[in-house]
Amino acid sequence: MQSAPADTARTTPADICAAPPRHPRPDGQDSYTISEVVAFTGLTAHTLRWYERIGLMPHVDRSHTGQRRYTNRDLDWLNFVTKLRLTGMPVADMVRYAELVRQGETTYAERRELLESTRRDVLARIAELHDTLGVLDRKIGFYSAEATAP
Amino acid sequence: MQSAPADTARTTPADICAAPPRHPRPDGQDSYTISEVVAFTGLTAHTLRWYERIGLMPHVDRSHTGQRRYTNRDLDWLNFVTKLRLTGMPVADMVRYAELVRQGETTYAERRELLESTRRDVLARIAELHDTLGVLDRKIGFYSAEATAP
DNA sequence: CGCTTGCCTGGAGTGCACTCGAAGGCCATA
DNA sequence: TATGGCCTTCGAGTGCACTCCAGGCAAGCG
Numbered sequence: 001m002q003s004a005p006a007d008t009a010r011t012t013p014a015d016i017c018a019a020p021p022r023h024p025r026p027d028g029q030d031s032y033t034i035s036e037v038v039a040f041t042g043l044t045a046h047t048l049r050w051y052e053r054i055g056l057m058p059h060v061d062r063s064h065t066g067q068r069r070y071t072n073r074d075l076d077w078l079n080f081v082t083k084l085r086l087t088g089m090p091v092a093d094m095v096r097y098a099e100l101v102r103q104g105e106t107t108y109a110e111r112r113e114l115l116e117s118t119r120r121d122v123l124a125r126i127a128e129l130h131d132t133l134g135v136l137d138r139k140i141g142f143y144s145a146e147a148t149a150p
Numbered sequence: 151m152q153s154a155p156a157d158t159a160r161t162t163p164a165d166i167c168a169a170p171p172r173h174p175r176p177d178g179q180d181s182y183t184i185s186e187v188v189a190f191t192g193l194t195a196h197t198l199r200w201y202e203r204i205g206l207m208p209h210v211d212r213s214h215t216g217q218r219r220y221t222n223r224d225l226d227w228l229n230f231v232t233k234l235r236l237t238g239m240p241v242a243d244m245v246r247y248a249e250l251v252r253q254g255e256t257t258y259a260e261r262r263e264l265l266e267s268t269r270r271d272v273l274a275r276i277a278e279l280h281d282t283l284g285v286l287d288r289k290i291g292f293y294s295a296e297a298t299a300p
Numbered sequence: 301c302g303c304t305t306g307c308c309t310g311g312a313g314t315g316c317a318c319t320c321g322a323a324g325g326c327c328a329t330a
Numbered sequence: 331t332a333t334g335g336c337c338t339t340c341g342a343g344t345g346c347a348c349t350c351c352a353g354g355c356a357a358g359c360g
Contacts, residue, residue, distance in 0.1 A: 049338090
C-alpha cells in the first residue's frame with residue numbers, strides 16, 4: 001500500500017483489493033475521526049489505536065493537529081480484519097498479513113497462500129459447526145419429546 | 151444426573167441424552183484412567199481436572215486409591231462440551247448447563263431454551279463464516295488473476 | 301529395597317486480546 | 331477565559347481459558 005490515491009471502495013485498489021458494496025458508509029467522504037470509525041466498526045478507540053501500534057493498520061493519516069483521519073480504504077481494511085478475527089485467526093497472523101501488504105506486490109503469492117490456508121480453516125470450522133448443530137438438534141428434540149410426552 | 155447406572159452410550163440416558171455412535175471407543179469397557187481420556191478427547195489432564203474443579207464435569211468416580219475413573223457417559227459429556235466449546239460458548243455458560251443437568255429433570259425446559267439459544271448462535275456463526283468465505287474467495291481470486299495476468 | 305511411572309492436590313503463572321487510567325494538548329463555544 | 335469534549339501517549343490492569351509447578355502418594359518391577 002505504498003501507492004494509494006485514496007478513493008472510495010468502488011475501484012479495485014491493488015493491495016486492499018476487491019471490496020464490493022459494504023456496510024452503508026454514511027457520506028461520500030473519505031476522512032473520518034476515530035469516533036466515527038468507532039461508530040462504524042464497533043471497535044473501541046483504544047482497540048483502534050492498539051491495532052495501529054502493533055502494526056495491524058497500514059499507517060493512518062493525521063490532521064494538521066495530529067489527530068487520526070481514517071480513509072474509506074482504512075475502513076475496508078478494518079472490515080476485513082474484523083472478518084478474519086471471527087474466523088479465530090490470531091492477531092499475530094493478521095499482523096503478518098499486514099506486513100506482506102506493506103511490502104508491496106512482490107508478496108502476492110505468499111498472501112494468496114496465507115488466504116488459502118485461512119480459507120481451509122474456515123471451511124473446517126463450518127463443518128464442525130454443522131456437526132455441532134446436529135448434536136444440538138438431537139438434544140433439543142429429546143427435550144421437546146419429554147415436554148410433550150412426560 | 152443423580153441417578154446413573156453407568157452404561158454404554160447405546161441407550162438414551164435421560165440427562166446426558168441422545169448420543170449416537172461417536173468416535174471409536176476402543177473397548178467394551180466403562181472405566182478409563184485420566185490418561186486414556188486424554189488420548190480420546192485431546193484435552194490435557196490439567197484441563198480435565200480443571201473442568202472438574204469448576205463444576206463442568208458431573209462428578210467423576212474414583213478408584214480405591216483415589217484416582218479418577220471416567221465412564222463412557224463421562225466421555226459423551228466431554229464430547230458434547232468440546233462441541234459447545236468450539237461454538238465459542240464461554241465456559242461459564244457450560245457450567246450453568248452442567249448445573250441444570252445436576253438439578254435433574256425439573257430443568258428440562260430451561261435446558262432446552264439454553265440449547266435453542268446456542269443453536270441460534272451457531273447458525274449466526276455459520277452465516278458469518280460463509281460471509282468471510284466470500285471475502286476470502288474474492289481476494290484469492292484477485293491474487294490468482296494477478297498471478298496469471300501481471 | 302529402591303526406582304520409575306502415573307496420578308493426586310492446591311495454588312501460582314501464562315498468553316492472548318483487549319481495556320482502562322493518568323496526565324496532558326487542542327479547540328470550539330459560552 | 332474557562333469549560334467541556336475529544337484527542338494524544340504510555341503503561342498498567344483485566345478476564346478468560348487454560349497451563350504448569352511443587353510436593354507427595356501408591357503400585358509395579360528388577
